[in-house]
Amino acid sequence: MKKITSTIFTGLILCSALTIQAQTEVKKFSLNGTARTLSFLDNLSQDVEVADTITAPKSLSSHTLVDLGMLIRPGDNIAIQSSVRIRNDFGGFWGSGVTFDVRELYVKGVVKDVVRYQVGDVHYKLTPYTFYNNDSELSNYTPGAFSHLLDQVSYDNFYLGDNTWSQQGAAVDFGVVFNKYVQEINWNVFTGRVAATNGGNQPERLFSAANMTLIQSKYVSLGVNYANFYDFPGTASTTEQYVNPVVTGNAQVAYTFGDIALTANGEMGKSHNEIKNDSLAPVLDGNFFDTKIEAKYTPWQLGIYIGMKSVGADFRSAGAQTKRINFDGTPAAYERITNDQILRETTMFDLLREADLYNLQLQNGLMAFDARYDNITPYGAASPNRQGFEVGLNWVGCKEAVKLNASFLSQSEIRGQGTLNLRNFARMDANATIAINKLVKWKKSIELTAGMRSDNTSRDGEAGVPSVELQTDVLSVGFSANIVSDLDIVLGLQQHTYAGFEFVNQTDKYDQIINFTEYTVDGSQQMIGGGLRWNFSEKTYLMGQFNQFSQNNNLVDDVLPSYTINNFAFIYSMQF
Amino acid sequence: MKKIFLPLFSAVLFLASCSKDDSGFDGPSLNDIYGDFSILDSLSASAATVDFSAGQQLTFSAEFSKNVNWKIAITGNTSGAVYTIEGFSRLIDATNAIWDGSATTLPMFRSEDCVAQLTIDGEDDTLTAPISVLGTKVITGLILSDFEGEFNPGWSTFVQSGADMSFIITDSDPAAQGSKYYDMGGTVDWDWLLGLIDIPGSAYGATTFALNSNPNNVYFNVMLSKIPGLNNGLVLFQFREDDNGDGVYTDGEEDLFSIEVALNNEDGWQLISSKYADMPTLVNGAPVDPIGNGIYEPEKLIQVSILMLANPVSGYAQAYMDLMLFTENQPFKP
Numbered sequence: 001m002k003k004i005t006s007t008i009f010t011g012l013i014l015c016s017a018l019t020i021q022a023q024t025e026v027k028k029f030s031l032n033g034t035a036r037t038l039s040f041l042d043n044l045s046q047d048v049e050v051a052d053t054i055t056a057p058k059s060l061s062s063h064t065l066v067d068l069g070m071l072i073r074p075g076d077n078i079a080i081q082s083s084v085r086i087r088n089d090f091g092g093f094w095g096s097g098v099t100f101d102v103r104e105l106y107v108k109g110v111v112k113d114v115v116r117y118q119v120g121d122v123h124y125k126l127t128p129y130t131f132y133n134n135d136s137e138l139s140n141y142t143p144g145a146f147s148h149l150l151d152q153v154s155y156d157n158f159y160l161g162d163n164t165w166s167q168q169g170a171a172v173d174f175g176v177v178f179n180k181y182v183q184e185i186n187w188n189v190f191t192g193r194v195a196a197t198n199g200g201n202q203p204e205r206l207f208s209a210a211n212m213t214l215i216q217s218k219y220v221s222l223g224v225n226y227a228n229f230y231d232f233p234g235t236a237s238t239t240e241q242y243v244n245p246v247v248t249g250n251a252q253v254a255y256t257f258g259d260i261a262l263t264a265n266g267e268m269g270k271s272h273n274e275i276k277n278d279s280l281a282p283v284l285d286g287n288f289f290d291t292k293i294e295a296k297y298t299p300w301q302l303g304i305y306i307g308m309k310s311v312g313a314d315f316r317s318a319g320a321q322t323k324r325i326n327f328d329g330t331p332a333a334y335e336r337i338t339n340d341q342i343l344r345e346t347t348m349f350d351l352l353r354e355a356d357l358y359n360l361q362l363q364n365g366l367m368a369f370d371a372r373y374d375n376i377t378p379y380g381a382a383s384p385n386r387q388g389f390e391v392g393l394n395w396v397g398c399k400e401a402v403k404l405n406a407s408f409l410s411q412s413e414i415r416g417q418g419t420l421n422l423r424n425f426a427r428m429d430a431n432a433t434i435a436i437n438k439l440v441k442w443k444k445s446i447e448l449t450a451g452m453r454s455d456n457t458s459r460d461g462e463a464g465v466p467s468v469e470l471q472t473d474v475l476s477v478g479f480s481a482n483i484v485s486d487l488d489i490v491l492g493l494q495q496h497t498y499a500g501f502e503f504v505n506q507t508d509k510y511d512q513i514i515n516f517t518e519y520t521v522d523g524s525q526q527m528i529g530g531g532l533r534w535n536f537s538e539k540t541y542l543m544g545q546f547n548q549f550s551q552n553n554n555l556v557d558d559v560l561p562s563y564t565i566n567n568f569a570f571i572y573s574m575q576f
Numbered sequence: 577m578k579k580i581f582l583p584l585f586s587a588v589l590f591l592a593s594c595s596k597d598d599s600g601f602d603g604p605s606l607n608d609i610y611g612d613f614s615i616l617d618s619l620s621a622s623a624a625t626v627d628f629s630a631g632q633q634l635t636f637s638a639e640f641s642k643n644v645n646w647k648i649a650i651t652g653n654t655s656g657a658v659y660t661i662e663g664f665s666r667l668i669d670a671t672n673a674i675w676d677g678s679a680t681t682l683p684m685f686r687s688e689d690c691v692a693q694l695t696i697d698g699e700d701d702t703l704t705a706p707i708s709v710l711g712t713k714v715i716t717g718l719i720l721s722d723f724e725g726e727f728n729p730g731w732s733t734f735v736q737s738g739a740d741m742s743f744i745i746t747d748s749d750p751a752a753q754g755s756k757y758y759d760m761g762g763t764v765d766w767d768w769l770l771g772l773i774d775i776p777g778s779a780y781g782a783t784t785f786a787l788n789s790n791p792n793n794v795y796f797n798v799m800l801s802k803i804p805g806l807n808n809g810l811v812l813f814q815f816r817e818d819d820n821g822d823g824v825y826t827d828g829e830e831d832l833f834s835i836e837v838a839l840n841n842e843d844g845w846q847l848i849s850s851k852y853a854d855m856p857t858l859v860n861g862a863p864v865d866p867i868g869n870g871i872y873e874p875e876k877l878i879q880v881s882i883l884m885l886a887n888p889v890s891g892y893a894q895a896y897m898d899l900m901l902f903t904e905n906q907p908f909k910p
Contacts, residue, residue, distance in 0.1 A: 313602065416601035464610035505603065513603030 032576060033069040033083060038062065038152060039090070039570040040353070044334055047562040055337050062090035062570075067103050078109035115174040122171045123164040124190045124209070127267055129288060129311075130227040130246050131209050131319035133165045134380030136358070137373035138348050138496065141431075141451045143478025145492025145529055148543055148571055149352040156355040159324065165362065167192030167207065183215045194229070194362050203236040205229075207319060207362055223250040225269070229318035229364060241276040242364060246317045259298050266291035273316035281510050286315030290381065292390075301396040310387035313415040316366075316511075321379040323367045325351065326359045334565070342559055346370070348496055348525050349549040349565060365511040372472055372498040372521055375457045376411065376425040386411045388425070401438035406430040417505065418516055423459040423468060428452075431476075444482040451476040457502060470500035470521070490545070491530040498523060499554075522554040523562075531569075539575035544568070608643040615640055619648070619668070619694040619703035628677030628685075629711030636673040638694060638703065640666050645697035648673060650707065654688040656750065668694075677713030682752045682799060682845035684899075684910045685712055715753075717797075717903035718786060720775055720880065724754040730779025735771035738764035740892060743771045743884075752799040752845040752898035753910070760811075760884040761803075761894030768810075770884040770893060777878050783823050784878050788904055791853035791872030797908035798848050801896035802839040808890035809839035811897070814881040815855060819868040825878050831868035834858040839895050849907035874902075 039062035046052050069083035083104035089097040106120030125132050136159075142150050158166035169192030177184045188211045195205040209227040216222070228245040248269025255262050268289035275281035292307035331350035336343055346357060359367070369378035377383045388411030395404045409427040416422050431451035437444060453474040461467030479491040503516040531545025550564040605611075617639035626634045636648055646668065648661045657679040663672045679685055687709055694703040721728060723745050735743045741762035751757040762770045777784040788794050800811060812834060819830040833855035837848055853872045856863040886893030901908060 418601060418603045418606035420601055462607065462611075464612050465606045466610065503606070515604060516606060516609070 028073050030071045031069065032071060033067045034155070034576070035064075035066045035572075035574045036152065037064045037570070037572040039568075040333075041568040042333060043566040044337065045564050045566075046337060048338060050339060052338050054339055054341060055334065059333060061333075064088050064090070069104065075109075077111075077113075078107065080107050081105070115172060117170065117172045119170045120168065121166060122169055122190065122192065123158070123160055123162075123166050124171055124192075125162070125164040126188075126209055126211050126225050126227060126319070127223075127248060127250060128381035129248050129267055129269060129290070129317055129320050130225045131165065131207075132380065132382070133159060133163045133322075133324065134320075135163070136324040136351065137370070137378075138351065138474060138494075141453060141474045141476040141494065142352070143449060143476050143492030143494060144447075144480050145478055145490040145531065145545060146352055146494060146527065146547070148533075148545075148573070149569065152571070152573070153351075153353060153355045153358065157324070157358045157360055159358075165319070165322075166360070167194075167362075169193055169207075181216070183217060185215070186213045187211070197232075197235045199236055201236065201238045201240070203231040203233065203238065203241065205231050205242070209319065219254055221252045224248075225250065227317065227319045229362060239277040242274075243276065244271065244273045244316055244318050244364060246271040246319070261296045261298060262294070263296075264291070264293045271315050271317050273314070275510075282512060284314040284316055286312035286384065288312060288315050288382070302393065303395070304393045305391065307390045308388070309381075309390075310414065311382060311384050313385035313413070315382065315384045317382050318362050318364050320382040321366060321384070322359065322362045323369065323379065324358050325369075325373075326357060327368045327370050329357045332356060337563065338561060340559070345560065347549070347551055348373075348494065349527055349547075349567075352527075353569075366507070371457070371470060371502050371504065371519060372496070374455070375470060375472070375502065376409070376427055376455055385413050385415055385417075386425070387414050388412055392429075399438060401435045403433040404430075405432075417513060418503065419459075419462060419465060421460045421462060423457055426456045428454045445488075446481040447479070449476070449478040457500075466501060466518075468500075468502050470498070470502045472496070472498040486535040488533040488535065489530065490533055490543075492528070494527045496525045520555065523558075524552050526550050526552075529567075536574075541571075541573055543571040543573075545571075605643060611642040613641055613644065613696070613699055615701060615703070619692065619705050621692060621705045621707055622670075624706065625708040625710055626675075626677075627711040628709065628713040631714075633677075634675045634707065635670040636661070636668055636675070636692060636694075636705070637670075638668040640696070642666055644699070646694060647696075648692055648694050650675060650690050650692045652683075652685045652688050652690050652709070655683050655686045657683045657685040659685070677709070679910045682847055682910055683750060684753045685709055686754070687711055715899070715901065715908075717901040717908065718780070720780075720900040720902070721758075722753055722899045723751075723756045723758045723897075728775070728779055730776060732774045732776075733771065736762065736764045736767060736769060738762045738770065741771070742894075743773075749801075749896070752801065752847075752896075754898075757799075757801070757896045757898040759894070759896055761892065763892045764886070765888045765891075767888055768885045770886060772884065773882045775880040775882070784818060784876055785874070785880075785902070787852075787874035787877060787902055789873065789875040791874050792851065793905050794852040794874040795903045795905075795907045796835065796850050796852065796855075797903055798900040799845055799898040799910075800837060800839065800848055801845045801898070802841065802843050803894045803896070804843040806892065806894055807840040808886045809893045809895040810885040811837045811839065811895055812858075812881075812883040812885055813837075814879075814883065815852075815877055816879040816881070817868065817873055817876040818878040819871075819873070819876060821876070823878075829868060831866055831870065831873075832857060833866075833872070836861055845896075845898070847908065847910060851907075 042059040044057045065085060065087040067083050067085050069081060072080040081104060085101045085103040087099045091097060104121050106118055108118040110116050139150060169190060171190040173188045175184055175186035191206060191208040194207050195202065197204045207229050211223060211225045213221060213223040225248045230243045231241045233241050246269060248267050250267035252265040266289065270287040273284040288311040290309040292305055294303055294305035296303035327346065329346065330343055331346055331354055334344055350357060366379065390407055390409040392407030407429045411425040413422040434448045436446040436448055455472045457468060457470040459468035475495045477493045480488055482488050499522045502519045504519045505513045506515040506517060508514050527547055527549045529545055529547030531543055533541050533543040535541045547567045547569065548564065549567065552562045553560055619636060619638045622635040626632050643664055643666045645664050650659045658681060659675060659678055660680045661673050665672060677685060690707045690709055692705045692707055727745060733743060735741055739762065742759050744759055745756050746759045747756045760771060764770050815833045816825040817831040818825055835850050835855055836858060852874050857866045884895060
């Protein structure tokens with residue numbers, strides 16, 4: 001311990017505010033928050049032989065909300081943040097339709113300049129295999145014109161853009177620095193309450209995580225991670241207890257050979273999934289490894305990488321496999337259409353603007369997913385029953401006017417489903433950002449973005465069993481240009497096509513496959529739109545845009561017809 | 577650092593090569609849903625003859641191209657007894673198709689020729705295999721009577737002087753077990769009682785019956801047959817305990833448990849089994865508080881009585897009775 005020269009904080013959550021506090025005079029009390037007004041005017045048209053006389057074709061919805069936050073600093077090393085949401089749906093004057101909610105509440109501080117803590121609402125993550133809020137399907141292919149809508153949904157669901165999960169609990173972070181052999185070791189510990197007991201068959205459900213990271217030097221760092229999603233025994237009359245501990249180790253090595261910077265990182269670990277005292281529940285033990293080596297030629301800003309991974313079929317990690325989108329949900333807008341009032345499926349249009357389609361809390365088991373949107377990585381990096389490799393490159397050129405990323409992924413199942421034949425997965429992915437104004441040396445911003453993803457799932461058939469062949473493609477193009485002063489024009493196109501045949505698993509309450517249903521799709525979704533955005537400041541803007549969403553079903557026997565929704569959206573968004 | 581990357585990359589390749597560690601597949605077989613059905617191996621029995629009385633068993637085998645719902649029905653050519661085995665599998669073998677001589681429903685098998693018939697859900701094929709039963713399965717338990725021999729001289733009977741009275745051992749109709757059974761019938765238009773049999777423990781060599789003292793482990797079993805067209809028969813079984821151990825049953829002071837069987841459902845033989853600890857005390861068919869100490873004490877059972885009853889205004893009543901026995905730990909399996 002003589003080698004320990006000092007202690008420092010290396011917390012992941014609370015650094016910024018209190019660091020500033022130590023250096024500058026800060027106010028004891030300050031207000032912060034966000035405000036927005038959202039208005040949608042929709043017009044539905046359906047491709048049906050007999051006109052729909054039941055569904056109202058036009059729909060108008062608007063609301064204003066303010067998240068009013070208060071940051072109180074009663075002492076040098078303590079801060080209290082609370083935020084109250086006031087929402088008023090248009091037409092709800094004089095108290096009707098107005099809701100008040102506590103949106104956020106936490107206390108954070110520092111003990112003896114050594115240990116940081118936060119109690120209440122905590123945003124936390126570890127690694128993609130232990131505790132990680134994976135991006136939702138298609139969200140990375142949303143052009144800027146539509147991302148204004150998606151940003152509101154993400155904000156409402158506490159998806160902060162850093163893949164953290166918002167939990168209610170307590171977090172503690174601390175670290176020590178060494179002067180020889182090891183630079184520093186950092187510890188992070190978190191526990192949150194996922195669900196309250198009902199006293200009967202549901203005990204208190206908690207999620208706890210811990211991490212230790214050893215930074216040996218700028219070349220080598222090592223980490224050990226632990227996460228457990230579990231029932232707290234004795235808090236309900238049932239003796240059944242769900243446990244899902246995950247233990248992983250990760251490492252990163254970095255070195256530079258002349259103009260070539262090499263990095264290698266990897267993570268491997270195992271999981272255990274069990275309901276104790278339930279003789280019918282299966283015990284699942286799974287493991288995984290994930291490695292990646294990247295080389296970057298710095299003069300060209302060109303990087304290439306290759307990665308290999310294997311995630312066992314029985315690998316379960318609630319903290320990393322919980323999905324954002326709840327595909328069992330149904331859209332609120334035009335929930336049922338046609339004279340038969342058929343339930344409308346969730347589309348990428350709904351995912352852009354309906355916060356209720358998303359999930360806020362960690363879930364045990366594997367949530368439902370829609371193969372059209374992502375059949376390869378439905379549960380992010382920790383998607384079970386996958387093994388294969390990925391290669392890719394990234395390049396920044398033309399004086400940083402052009403940024404390009406491209407990758408190819410090839411995976412297969414490890415264990416078959418309903419057959420010994422394994423599914424094969426292939427994904428091509430590319431996106432580019434071009435700052436046209438830099439190329440033509442124009443002062444005002446002109447930016448073009450483009451992205452594409454092509455996914456293929458296949459599996460050989462066998463006597464009588466049809467083969468699996470599912471092709472899904474996503475195309476995204478965005479354009480934004482500063483016209484005059486603070487006025488921008490934004491345009492966007494997002495297209496999603498899908499065709500083929502797949503089997504969808506039916507599972508029991510233990511997440512075991514009990515049957516398969518045939519899943520045939522042939523159609524497309526397309527959203528095209530544009531609008532004008534006035535930027536009052538970097539964090540405040542006013543935007544009006546027109547979007548047209550269309551869904552085409554090419555299957556003759558599909559009961560859901562093709563339809564189009566024309567949408568006018570008005571957005572006023574402010575952060576303060 | 578150069579030395580680090582090579583081993584690291586090698587380790588990655590090693591891990592990749594080790595990752596195929598799973599076998600089989602998850603979920604039900606898709607081949608069972610979509611695959612073509614064919615019989616790869618026809619139905620066969622492990623032996624053409626079988627002697628169940630010698631402890632032998634018979635196993636069946638067959639093989640299909642996919643998992644199917646199958647059913648084997650073994651039928652006795654003489655008795656008409658039936659034993660069925662059902663399953664969902666691709667293979668039929670000793671793990672899922674064993675016959676120990678039991679019958680699924682009454683009557684029981686005799687020493688006779690039988691035929692096993694295999695049917696498959698959704699398929700027209702029916703496969704058969706002949707079997708000859710040389711000896712029937714051994715019946716274990718305290719047998720009060722199977723009515724194959726003479727009337728037990730230790731029993732006593734009372735039969736009303738009504739019309740068409742028949743309290744006899746006979747083989748006029750097929751028996752539930754063996755070839756003979758006890759026929760109870762007649763018309764008594766002034767009383768519910770047609771006739772009764774008292775079976776004292778002394779008929780089996782001791783004052784009380786040699787039964788396990790745990791009432792949860794003792795089962796009374798009897799085979800009764802409802803006669804087609806007659807729905808008025810009631811058979812009441814009474815179990816008298818010698819609570820005080822004086823060698824006699826004292827009315828109104830010691831326990832009298834009962835089972836009442838109304839023969840008004842399906843025609844034909846049925847097996848009645850009752851756990852001793854579940855027998856109520858009945859007065860005129862209604863449960864009442866126990867008469868004696870209220871403790872189920874099978875080892876103190878001193879007499880079993882069988883009363884053939886019928887509503888006096890209902891006319892002719894009749895019932896057949898066959899194999900009557902006590903078993904331990906579980907009901908009798910025919």
